[in-house]
Amino acid sequence: MTKNLVIVESPAKAKTIEGFLGKDFTVRSSFGHVMDLNKTKLSVDVDNEFEPKFEISPDKKKTVSELKKMAKSADTVWLASDEDREGEAISWHLYKALGLNDNNTKRIVFHEITKVAITKAIESPRGIDKNLVSAQQARRVLDRLVGYELSPLLWRKVKPSLSAGRVQSVAVKLIVERENEIRNHKSTSAFRIVAELAPDGPNQIFTAEYAEKFKEEEQAHDFLRNNIGANFSIESIEKKPAKKSPAPPFTTSTLQQEASRKLGFSVANTMRIAQSLYESGKITYMRTDSVNLSNTAIGMATSEITKSYGEEYVRTRKFASKIKGAQEAHEAIRPTYLSNHSVDANNDEKRLYDLIWKRTIASQMSEAKLEKTIVSIKSSGADKKFTATGEVIKFDGFLKVYLESTDDDNGEKQGLIPAMNVGDALSLMEMRARERFTKHAPRYTEASLVKKMEELGIGRPSTYAPTISTIQKREYIVKETRESEKQKATCLTLKDNNISSAVHYDNVSSDKSKLFPTDIGILVTKFLDQHFDRIMDYNFTADVEKEFDEIAEGKKEWNEMIKDFYGPFHKKVETTQEQSGKFSGERLLGIDPASGKKIFVKIGRFGPMAQIGETDAEEKPRFAGLRKGQSIETITLEETLKLFDFPRNLGNYEDKEVTVAIGRFGPYVKHNGGFMSIKKEDDPASITLDRAIEIIEAKRKADREKIIKSFPEDEKVQLLNGRYGAYLVIDKQNYKLPKGTEASELTLEDCYKIAEDPKNMPKKRSSRKKK
DNA sequence: CAGTGAGCGAGCTTCCGCTTGACTT
Numbered sequence: 061m062t063k064n065l066v067i068v069e070s071p072a073k074a075k076t077i078e079g080f081l082g083k084d085f086t087v088r089s090s091f092g093h094v095m096d097l098n099k100t101k102l103s104v105d106v107d108n109e110f111e112p113k114f115e116i117s118p119d120k121k122k123t124v125s126e127l128k129k130m131a132k133s134a135d136t137v138w139l140a141s142d143e144d145r146e147g148e149a150i151s152w153h154l155y156k157a158l159g160l161n162d163n164n165t166k167r168i169v170f171h172e173i174t175k176v177a178i179t180k181a182i183e184s185p186r187g188i189d190k191n192l193v194s195a196q197q198a199r200r201v202l203d204r205l206v207g208y209e210l211s212p213l214l215w216r217k218v219k220p221s222l223s224a225g226r227v228q229s230v231a232v233k234l235i236v237e238r239e240n241e242i243r244n245h246k247s248t249s250a251f252r253i254v255a256e257l258a259p260d261g262p263n264q265i266f267t268a269e270y271a272e273k274f275k276e277e278e279q280a281h282d283f284l285r286n287n288i289g290a291n292f293s294i295e296s297i298e299k300k301p302a303k304k305s306p307a308p309p310f311t312t313s314t315l316q317q318e319a320s321r322k323l324g325f326s327v328a329n330t331m332r333i334a335q336s337l338y339e340s341g342k343i344t345y346m347r348t349d350s351v352n353l354s355n356t357a358i359g360m361a362t363s364e365i366t367k368s369y370g371e372e373y374v375r376t377r378k379f380a381s382k383i384k385g386a387q388e389a390h391e392a393i394r395p396t397y398l399s400n401h402s403v404d405a406n407n408d409e410k411r412l413y414d415l416i417w418k419r420t421i422a423s424q425m426s427e428a429k430l431e432k433t434i435v436s437i438k439s440s441g442a443d444k445k446f447t448a449t450g451e452v453i454k455f456d457g458f459l460k461v462y463l464e465s466t467d468d469d470n471g472e473k474q475g476l477i478p479a480m481n482v483g484d485a486l487s488l489m490e491m492r493a494r495e496r497f498t499k500h501a502p503r504y505t506e507a508s509l510v511k512k513m514e515e516l517g518i519g520r521p522s523t524y525a526p527t528i529s530t531i532q533k534r535e536y537i538v539k540e541t542r543e544s545e546k547q548k549a550t551c552l553t554l555k556d557n558n559i560s561s562a563v564h565y566d567n568v569s570s571d572k573s574k575l576f577p578t579d580i581g582i583l584v585t586k587f588l589d590q591h592f593d594r595i596m597d598y599n600f601t602a603d604v605e606k607e608f609d610e611i612a613e614g615k616k617e618w619n620e621m622i623k624d625f626y627g628p629f630h631k632k633v634e635t636t637q638e639q640s641g642k643f644s645g646e647r648l649l650g651i652d653p654a655s656g657k658k659i660f661v662k663i664g665r666f667g668p669m670a671q672i673g674e675t676d677a678e679e680k681p682r683f684a685g686l687r688k689g690q691s692i693e694t695i696t697l698e699e700t701l702k703l704f705d706f707p708r709n710l711g712n713y714e715d716k717e718v719t720v721a722i723g724r725f726g727p728y729v730k731h732n733g734g735f736m737s738i739k740k741e742d743d744p745a746s747i748t749l750d751r752a753i754e755i756i757e758a759k760r761k762a763d764r765e766k767i768i769k770s771f772p773e774d775e776k777v778q779l780l781n782g783r784y785g786a787y788l789v790i791d792k793q794n795y796k797l798p799k800g801t802e803a804s805e806l807t808l809e810d811c812y813k814i815a816e817d818p819k820n821m822p823k824k825r826s827s828r829k830k831k
Numbered sequence: 832c833a834g835t836g837a838g839c840g841a842g843c844t845t846c847c848g849c850t851t852g853a854c855t856t
Contacts, residue, residue, distance in 0.1 A: 069850060092850025099845090120850095146849055200847075207846020214845085221844045228846085335851085347849085522848055664836050675837065683836045723834030735834065780856085787856060794856060 062086040065134040067127065067154060069141050072339050073173060077140075080175040081182075086134075088127060090141065094120045095153035097200065102208050104201050106630070110622045112201050116157055124157050131158045136166060138182070142389035143169035145612065149196035152188050162187070172354040172391055173344070195611040198618040202226070202604060205626060206595060209633045210588070217636070217643045218584060219663060223534055226601060227519045228527055229588055232536045233596055234512055235504055236577045236585040245500035247568070249549070251280035252496050255446055256489040257292055257437065264478035265489055268437050268448035273496075277550055280493035283442065284554040290441030292486040297435050302451075304428040306458040308351035308379035309392035309420050312521035313514045315346070318419070320507035321465045323411055326539075326573075327506045327525045333412045334393070342403050343395055343416055347521040349514075350388035351379040353420070357391070360398040361424040369460060375426040385517040385605050394420040418462035425458035433477050437486065450477035467508055488554075495549040497566065503574035506539065517602045535667075536581030542571045579668045579692045583645040591636045594629075650697045657681075659700055661692040666724065668692050670700045687722065702745065711749040718752050720744050731756050771808045779803045779811070790815050 063084040068074050071089040078087040095114040097103035105111040116124050131137050137160055139151035151167055154160070166185035170177045203226055210224035253270035274280040310318070312331075319330040334346035353361070358376050365374045381388060395417050403413045431454050437446040453459065504512070510524045519527055531537050545568040553560050577585075589596050604625075610616040646662035649670075657673040666685065673681035684703035686695065707721035707730070716732045727744035729736045729752045736759045738744065742751060768779040768786055778789045786803035788795040788811055795815050797803060806814075 071851075090850080091852095093848070094850095096848090097846090142849085150849070196848090203847045205846085209845095211845035215843095223845050225846045339851090520848065522850080527847085666835060669836065671836085680837065685835085721834075725833070728834065730834085789856090796856095 062130065062133065063135045064138060065127075065130050065136070066138040066140050069147065069150060070345070072341070073345070076173050076341070077178060080178050086130065088130065090127065090150060090154060091120065091123055093117065093146070093150055093153065094124050094157055097204055102204065104204055106205075106626065109619045110201055110626070112197060112204075114153065127154070128158045131160060134164070136164050138185070139165065139167045139188070140169070140181070143171070144387040144389040145192055145196040145199065145608070147389060148189050148192035149200075152190075152193045155188060171352075171389070172356065174354065174356050177354075189612075191614045192612050194618040195608045198611055198621055199604075199608055201618075201622055202625065205622070205629070209630065210592065210595075213633055213637060214584060214587070217640065218587060219580065219665060219667075222580070222584060223530070224584070224588060226595060227513075227523065228531050228534075228536075229585070230516070230518055230596060230598065230601070231509065231513060231527055232531050232577065232581050233585050233589070234509065235537050235575050236582050238501060238504060239577050239582075242500045242503065242569075245498075247497045247500070247547070249495050249497045249547075250275055251277065251493040251550075251552070253280070253283060253491065253493050255292070255437075255439075255491045257446075257448075257486040258489055259478055259480050259484055259486055266448055266450070266475055266477050268435070268446035270442065270446050271444040274493070277495070277552070280552055281559065284491055284493055284552055284559050287439055287441035287488070287491055287554060288557050288559075290439045290488070292437055292439050292446075292488055294480055294482050294484045294486065295436045295438045295445065297433065297480065297482055299431055299433050301454075302430040302432050304430060304457075304459065306422040306425060306427075306462070307419065307464040309353055309394055309423045310416060311349050311351060311381075311383075311392060312347050312524065313349070313510050315393055315416070316510050316524065317507040318415060318465065319412060320505060321467070322415060323408075325408075325412075327510060327528055329408075330412065331525045333408050337403070337405070337409055337413055337416075340405070341396055342400070342405070342409075342413060344393060345390045346393050348388075348390035348393060349381065349383060349386040349521050350390055351381055351392050352388060353378075353394060353423070354391055357394055357398065357420070358424060361421055364398045365421060365425055369425075373425050373457065373460065375457075376424045379423070383514055383517070384602065392420075419464075422458040422462035425461065426455070428453060428457040428459045429455040435477060435480070448477055450475060452476070467502065467505075491554040493552040495551065497547050497549065497568060499568060502569065503571060503576065505574060509575060516598050517605060518598075531581070534580075535578050536584060537575050537577050539573055539575055540571075541573055542576070544569050544571050579645065579686075580663060582693065583643065583663050586645070587643045591632060591640070592629075645692060647692055649695070649700055652701065659697065661686070661695055661700060663692065670695075670703050672704065685722065685724070688726065705745065708744070710747070710752050713749070713753050713756065718749060718756070720747055720752065729755050734759070768803045769806065771811075773808055777808060777811050779806060788814055 064086065066077065066081070066085055066087040068077065068087065068089050069092055071091065074087040074089040078085065081087065094116060096117045097112055098115055103113045137158070139154055141147040141150040155165060167188050168181040168185050170181040207223070207225040211222065214222040214224055250273040252273050255268050255270070256265050257268055258265045274283060315334065316327045316330050319325040320327065325333070331346065334343065337343045338346050362374050362376060393416060395413065398417070398420065401417060403410060405413065431452045433450040433452070435448040437448065439446065506528050509528065513519045513524065532539060546565040547568050549564045549566045551562050551564055553562070594600060607616060607621050611618045611621060644662040646660050649659045649661060651657070652659050652672050655672060660671045662669065662671065668686040668690070670684050670686060671681050673679060675681060682704060684706070686692065686703070690699065703722070707719045710718045710720055712718065713731060719730045720738070721728060721730060722744060725737060727738045729738055736755050738747065738755055766781050768781055770778045776790055780787055780789055786797055788797060790811065797814065
């Protein structure tokens with residue numbers, strides 16, 4: 061059929077490339093890896109040179125059989141997966157899975173998707189690099205061994221269904237350690253002195269800061285008093301030129317950071333939107349660690365900048381990655397056509413595109429030229445000097461288009477400074493001594509965690525977003541907005557020869573959508589740190605990467621490397637398994653005044669819980685789960701005792717008892733065998749019977765509205781309103797309704813008929829949804 | 832989803848990286 065079959069990793073790429081190649085070429089995609097280790101088994105023969113058992117992934121069976129068919133009828137198969145470890149392995153796996161041979165198979169690589177690059181690649185094919193394949197195998201086997209030996213250990217020692225891995229466990233550790241730092245941070249305060257001054261003549265006020273801060277309010281007060289009626293004059297003015305350069309074009313990580321800071325997107329959201337822009341051909345590939353732009357792109361940028369801003373704004377650059385372990389198989393993320401200043405798409409896509417366009421264009425624009433002015437001012441009432449700094453843009457350059465934001469954007473703006481001369485007298489408008497507290501390190505956001513992971517070389521562009529969602533799904537960390545801590549601060553003001561004092565409440569931290577560790581995350585980190593310090597070492601990944609590189613260069617055997625690692629690792633797993641007991645993080649809080657028994661908090665099978673009495677005591681202990689937001693690290697005895705006030709009997713309704721209790725999904729009201737969750741506004745400790753009845757009635761109303769139709773002839777059959785529209789239930793089994801069906805018009809016969817059609821059976825979930 | 836937590840024991844959970852759809856009760 062086709063003479064040449066070219067296989068790439070992504071279907072969008074396949075479509076583009078097919079346009080560049082002639083009729084004789086058919087381009088298809090493998091959709092990433094086609095072979096992997098079996099998910100349900102270790103699939104690594106640890107007694108036999110660590111031989112991995114790769115098999116065709118279940119969800120790739122169809123792709124592989126289609127490709128196989130096409131490959132059979134082709135003269136030549138061109139394996140064009142990415143030029144990195146994983147890409148090489150994809151080619152090798154395709155080679156095996158499609159039953160290819162050396163005579164009709166060629167391996168090619170290209171970094172940019174242009175006709176020239178691809179034609180050139182076709183002209184210079186090579187064979188599959190087995191060393192690179194071995195390096196991937198080592199990476200894959202190492203991750204499997206770590207993940208599949210540590211996770212079961214956690215199930216036994218801590219809690220079922222937990223997970224551990226080279227990447228995720230260290231990501232959690234970063235957040236746990238940051239929280240510890242914050243907990244141990246001792247905030248100190250000092251009074252900062254700021255003067256608002258104005259030269260004679262036009263009313264141009266500017267601010268200057270005094271060179272010293274004062275620890276005590278009294279000292280600050282004394283200082284202000286000394287400056288009542290003082291003379292201010294300019295001692296020196298220094299002007300110096302400064303430059304600002306644009307940031308490199310986007311990689312996955314920097315795109316996630318900027319989209320988070322400037323647009324407020326989560327990393328998963330950013331990737332979803334970028335994927336959509338990529339699929340519609342608007343931007344280049346979005347999973348990349350490269351800051352490189354192709355010559356074509358730089359050419360487009362040059363003409364676009366010249367046209368829109370003028371020649372003096374052009375300054376092309378080649379950026380080099382500073383990230384260790386960067387594989388740079390792709391270009392940086394950029395618009396496919398820089399002449400499109402915006403795109404026709406939904407709002408989020410437009411905004412993300414706009415960001416990418418600006419960043420790309422700015423990266424090829426001239427530096428901004430600034431002039432910094434530093435004015436030194438002396439006061440007759442002070443020993444040291446006041447300093448005012450100003451910044452004037454002489455030439456805006458790339459700033460015309462784009463300025464990168466930073467994580468801590470609370471830096472004060474540098475104001476304009478009026479034109480003045482040395483010796484000029486100034487009038488004091490106002491002087492303030494404001495108490496400032498030192499701030500603890502900020503909690504991570506999703507995006508700043510990605511930044512840190514990238515710095516440490518942990519994870520890859522394709523895994524940042526999934527890793528962050530995994531550690532949230534496992535409940536190791538939570539993303540939350542918490543009430544920020546306030547601190548009382550004093551501000552003294554000198555104005556019109558008078559000193560007044562006022563009190564402010566300053567936010568110590570801004571905790572909007574920040575990452576917090578949970579009790580389980582803290583406990584698991586502690587456990588792994590104690591027993592597996594090597595894997596929890598921030599340098600572990602970087603160190604093994606060096607060894608993968610040696611394997612890729614043919615300087616090392618992959619299974620030798622794994623053997624060296626696995627020996628001591630596996631021994632540690634075994635001794636921990638045998639010698640250490642349950643790791644519950646148990647904390648003794650004190651004595652229950654009612655029973656005289658001990659009260660503990662710890663991690664149980666279902667998460668954090670409190671316990672009155674000892675497990676091996678004759679009388680069974682009482683248990684209660686901790687509420688959301690409570691932590692075994694910080695909960696007090698009083699708070700714990702309150703948890704045992706449930707279930708609480710509120711009285712009777714319709715001759716049946718109404719009780720309120722706290723369960724797995726929060727507080728609920730129980731009545732006549734039914735459960736109803738209570739809303740956030742209601743406090744289970746003080747809820748009244750009347751309010752509980754309201755909740756019961758509201759639930760009944762919702763249930764009534766849920767039923768579209770029921771049949772008195774067969775009560776097992778019901779048509780219900782669900783989250784995704786109408787559906788059919790027969791004897792607890794759900795069925796989809798065929799498209800276009802009006803549920804309220806269906807007869808009982810219709811329902812039976814629908815249930816018989818296997819098309820309407822709901823798909824079985826491949827993996828059970830985690831609680 | 833279902834409102835537990837000892838004991839009994841079967842059977843389940845899990846990794847990282849490469850890619851997109853399929854399709855939810």
